[in-house]
Amino acid sequence: MNDKVNELRGKINELLERVEAFKPKVAAEIEDFRIRMLGKKGEVTALMEDFKSIAPELKREFGQKLNNLKNRTLEQINKLREEAEAQGGAGENRIGDMSRPGSAEQLGSRHPLSLVTNQIVEVFSRLGYTVAEGPEIENDWHVFSALNFPPEHPARDMQDTFFVEKNPDILLRTHTSSIQVRVMEHQKPPIRVICPGRVFRNEAISYRAHCIFHQIEGLYIDEGVSFADLKQSILYFAKEIFGEGATIRMRPSYFPFTEPSAEVDVSCNLCGGKGCNVCKGTGWLEIMGCGMVDPNVLENCGIDSKRYSGFAFGMGVERIAMLKYGVKDLRLYFENDVRFLHQFDSAL
Ligand code: PHE
Numbered sequence: 108m109n110d111k112v113n114e115l116r117g118k119i120n121e122l123l124e125r126v127e128a129f130k131p132k133v134a135a136e137i138e139d140f141r142i143r144m145l146g147k148k149g150e151v152t153a154l155m156e157d158f159k160s161i162a163p164e165l166k167r168e169f170g171q172k173l174n175n176l177k178n179r180t181l182e183q184i185n186k187l188r189e190e191a192e193a194q195g196g197a198g199e200n201r202i203g204d205m206s207r208p209g210s211a212e213q214l215g216s217r218h219p220l221s222l223v224t225n226q227i228v229e230v231f232s233r234l235g236y237t238v239a240e241g242p243e244i245e246n247d248w249h250v251f252s253a254l255n256f257p258p259e260h261p262a263r264d265m266q267d268t269f270f271v272e273k274n275p276d277i278l279l280r281t282h283t284s285s286i287q288v289r290v291m292e293h294q295k296p297p298i299r300v301i302c303p304g305r306v307f308r309n310e311a312i313s314y315r316a317h318c319i320f321h322q323i324e325g326l327y328i329d330e331g332v333s334f335a336d337l338k339q340s341i342l343y344f345a346k347e348i349f350g351e352g353a354t355i356r357m358r359p360s361y362f363p364f365t366e367p368s369a370e371v372d373v374s375c376n377l378c379g380g381k382g383c384n385v386c387k388g389t390g391w392l393e394i395m396g397c398g399m400v401d402p403n404v405l406e407n408c409g410i411d412s413k414r415y416s417g418f419a420f421g422m423g424v425e426r427i428a429m430l431k432y433g434v435k436d437l438r439l440y441f442e443n444d445v446r447f448l449h450q451f452d453s454a455l
Contacts, residue, residue, distance in 0.1 A: 134191040135204040216452040223428040230347040231301045239300040241286035249285040253407045254364040279307035287326040291408035297329040314436040321424035328417030337418035345373045365398025395422035
């Protein structure tokens with residue numbers, strides 16, 4: 108009996124020494140060590156079995172010793188695991204076990220707003236338009252005054268416009284028409300530009316409005332440009348974006364910088380014009396504003412309004428993407444939840 112007790116004591120001490128001395132070369136060795144010590148057939152586990160047959164008066168001493176051994180082993184394994192993780196591998200070999208399968212890289216995808224912007228730009232580039240960009244922080248002239256906004260126009264109201272440092276002349280652009288003014292000031296007709304960009308309006312955020320959104324506006328100026336040209340260009344655009352079956356209608360509207368002005372509706376691509384909850388039973392979806400550039404605007408930008416005429420149009424990218432992809436809440440575009448974004452992985 109004494110022999111057996113001594114043997115047990117010796118074994119516990121030996122295992123303790125091995126635990127303290129264990130230095131893995133690669134991370135995978137830690138798991139092997141754990142199985143060899145604490146697994147079902149492990150050495151520490153086997154001692155626990157031996158403990159059952161020990162004399163009752165020795166149980167206290169060996170119970171403590173075995174518990175200590177088990178705890179030390181666990182502590183040591185956890186410590187080594189943490190070290191290996193921190194180093195990206197264990198010991199000298201930082202790569203770890205090279206035979207283990209690699210973890211797949213998650214590929215990102217284009218944001219739906221970029222997808223739609225690219226598509227719209229591509230459609231108009233086929234009609235000979237080039238992309239123009241401009242600053243997001245603008246002055247009153249480029250956003251309002253050059254565009255024929257009377258001084259008392261409500262769009263200049265603090266409600267809609269973010270002003271920079273209380274200076275009424277410096278503001279965040281509320282539409283990308285400001286880019287068109289810059290283009291007209293610097294280029295001679297014929298002009299054909301498409302102006303994508305971020306715009307800012309001081310609006311309460313909801314499922315259908317945000318204080319930051321994206322627009323694409325277009326401008327075409329040449330001799331003899333007519334409303335018929337505008338209508339054909341928009342019809343072509345609508346068919347390219349919403350499908351060959353798409354039709355448009357124009358409703359009279361008002362913008363300070365165009366005369367006449369119109370609001371464009373496209374036939375609802377979800378119900379085919381029959382009426383559904385997206386088009387609120389009308390069969391039509393509003394997609395953009397447009398019109399013939401007001402002669403005052405041409406003159407403000409140094410273009411001879413007797414010789415040249417032109418049309419302009421502007422649309423919200425969020426809205427087009429909502430209609431195209433059936434997105435019901437505009438805030439989703441800005442939250443960057445990968446579960447939402449991954450739905451566009453295979454979109455064009
Ligand atoms: N700038 C207008 C807006 O932001 C859109 C528009 C552009 C309307 C060009 C007509 C012509 O709402």
